[in-house]
Amino acid sequence: MKLYDTLNREKKEFKPIYGKRVNIFVCGPTVYDYSHIGHARTYIFFDTFSEYLRYKGYEVFYLQNITDVDDKIIKKANDLGVDPFEISKKYYNEYIQDMLKLRVNGVNLYAPATFYINEIIDQVKRLLEKGYAYVTNDGVYFDISKFPEYGKLSHQSLDSIKAGARVDINENKKNPADFALWKKRKEGEPFWPSPWGDGRPGWHIEDTAITEFHFGPQYDVHGGGSDLIFPHHECEIAQMESVSGKKPMVNYWLHTGLLTVRQERMGKSMGNVINIREILKEVRPELLRFFLLSSHYRSPVDYSPESLDLAKQSWEKIVISHSKLKSLNAKESEPVFVAEINRFRKEFENAMDDDMNTPLAISVIQSFIAFVNKNMEKFSNLDKESALTFLEDIDRIMKILPRNDSSVEKFIEILLDTRKLTKEKKLFEISDYIRLKLRENGIAVEDTSEGQIWYRI
RNA sequence: GGGUAGGUGGCAGAGUGGUGAUGCGCGAGACUGCAGAUCUCGUUUAUUGGGGUUCGAUUCCCCACCUACCCUCCA
Known part of the structure; x- marks a missing residue:
């Protein structure tokens, strides 16, 4: 199997560090509002990715953080006059509900940042001891001048990052590109005690603290939306590789293309945010999954009701054929199609093995469906079983067939x-x-x- | 301005240095109480534009144009 690694910009043969065990970490959402279909795109992809690895016999541990302390959460809480933890708790819950409805259940553990405050403080402490960070009036900052490789993931030179940096209002920082590891307490903000006074973690540190705790300093796959490449993942690399001295922090960086709505970026300011729960009133989760997996994960997906409707035609064909196959009264006779069915399976695997080429894999499924429709009446019971098993294996990976209640x-x-x-x-x-x-x-x-x-x- | 990923038929969307999948759609036929599904046949001079390399490029290189995202937790 080959995976495209953002860091090296090439497809690399997939080899986990520990044999069949695969450690995957994916950046989860900041829980300050309902999740939207952009989140669905990313998390459905990584769900499918982890399930495919399991199908291939890997023992996957899929870990995902939840950012439950953050500026946006605090702002919303202050605006509403409630406790920030009320906000994060509510939307964390809603997020899990949405994911369950989307049948995203490949995640082994959700890790909220606030559960790891000790690990975060410990990591910041070590960064300070090693001289990669410094303390100011308002917090602890990472000193990027100590990490010359900063920019290697997004393929930008430190100079160009500095040149592009906007005017920095924080004169405490040595370099405008330095980023906060720990923020000292401000009025109306949640806080935890630390050696640098009461405060809260910076954004990037939670992920490396969580992954170090569960996986150690190096692991297999780190995923997330491509909007996180810079600066978030760049900062993670700086933190983890500095603190451990080991490189690379992860062997495969996987980034999903972002979702647009009618060719426009989806965002609050655009007024075009579509929440997962809204869209699930209109369409089955399995159709949404099919639609989103019809694009390659690294390409952007453009959503519109029309394109979803078109996808529905193709999707129904698969659902119908599966249903017909299930109720088929197959003959007790020698199987004649098993070899051909296995060929389709092989083609499906080849597509998935090539950097999770789900659109190609779906085209194999479609060809397979045409094959089934054409030959179903000649199926023996073993042919039927073999075809059904294939479809059900696909469904365990992609979860595109509606479940029966x-x-x-x-x-x-x-x-x-x-x-x-x-x-x-x-x-x-x-x-x-x-x-x-x-x-x-x-x-x-x-x-x-x-x-x-x-x-x- | 800098970085990244792209621009393939009416639509979605792969692949490939040697005339280009798959599906939807569309047309005709078969089947059918109707519907639906399915099958058969048919369907468009489709690879952004201009150069270059090559015997030959959609595929490699250069330029232009266009699209999306990122450029510090303020999106």
């Missing part, structure tokens, strides 16, 4: 039996009514030579 399945079956009876008596008005009503509730019914089939859309 067994509690209502029984009632759907009863309605379909009723419909069958009315059809036999040619009471088509009634049978069509049942079909229509089910459809209105997201259950599509079709009459096939095998009888009725149904699926969720």
Whole structure:
């Protein structure tokens, strides 16, 4: 398997540090508002990535931080006149709810920054001892002049970073590009005691403290949105590689392209933020996943209701075929298609192995679906089993097939039996009514030579 | 201004130094109580523009134009 590493700007053969064990860290959200479809894009990708590695037999530990103390949270809390922790707690919860609805469950551990204050203080202490940081009136800062490689991830020279730096209002800093490791307490802000007085962590330090605690100074994969490359990930490298003296901090930096809405950046100031919970009122999570995985993770995705609608046609085809396959009465005979099915599986794996080329993988799935539709009636029970297993393996990785809720399945079956009876008596008005009503509730019914089939859309 | 990733048919979206997937859409037919699905056949001179390298480039190089993101926690 090959993965594109942002640091080296090339696809590299994937080799974990510890055999089959893979340590993945992904930057989580700052929990000060509902999560939007841009978050969905990134986290659905990394969910799929971790599940694919598991499918390939790796033992994955996927760790994700939650920034639960931050300027934006504090500002919102102050505006509303509530405790900042009320804000972070609420939106942390909402975030988890959204992720569960999106079937993002590949994450092994969510790590809120405030659970790691001791580790953060300890790391800052070591940076100071080693001379990579200095204390000022308002906090502790990392001294980037001590880390000449600063800029290597975003491929910018230190000079160009300095030249591009905006006017710095903080005259305490030695260099405008120095960044805060610890911020001293201000009125109305949450704080923890530290050797430098009461205060709170800087933004970048939580990630390296958390990863050092769980993974040590070096690990396999670090992911996040490409907007985090600079300065966030750059600062993480400076902190971790300085404190440990070991390079590289991670072997594979993976960054997702950002999502745009009608070719425009999605943002509060644009007024075009689409929350995950809003969009899930309109579409099934599995369709959203299919749509987002139809673009390569490093490319930007452009969202519009129209493009989602187009994706729906392709997506339904897969759902329908899966449903037909499940209800197929296959013959007890020698399997004849197993080799061909395995060829599709191999092609799917090849696509995924090539830097998680999910759009190509999806095209393989589509070809496979055409193959199934064409040959299904000739399937033996072993052919059927083999095809179903393949689709279900895909679904474990991508989670693009709607899940059935067994509690209502029984009632759907009863309605379909009723419909069958009315059809036999040619009471088509009634049978069509049942079909229509089910459809209105997201259950599509079709009459096939095998009888009725149904699926969720 | 600096950095990064891109610009492929009506749409989405791969790949490749030697006339370019896959799917949607569209047209016709088969099937069908209807619907839907599926199958068969068909469908567009598609690779931003201009140079260069090459026997040959969509693929490599240069320039231009265009798009998105980042340039310090203020987006």
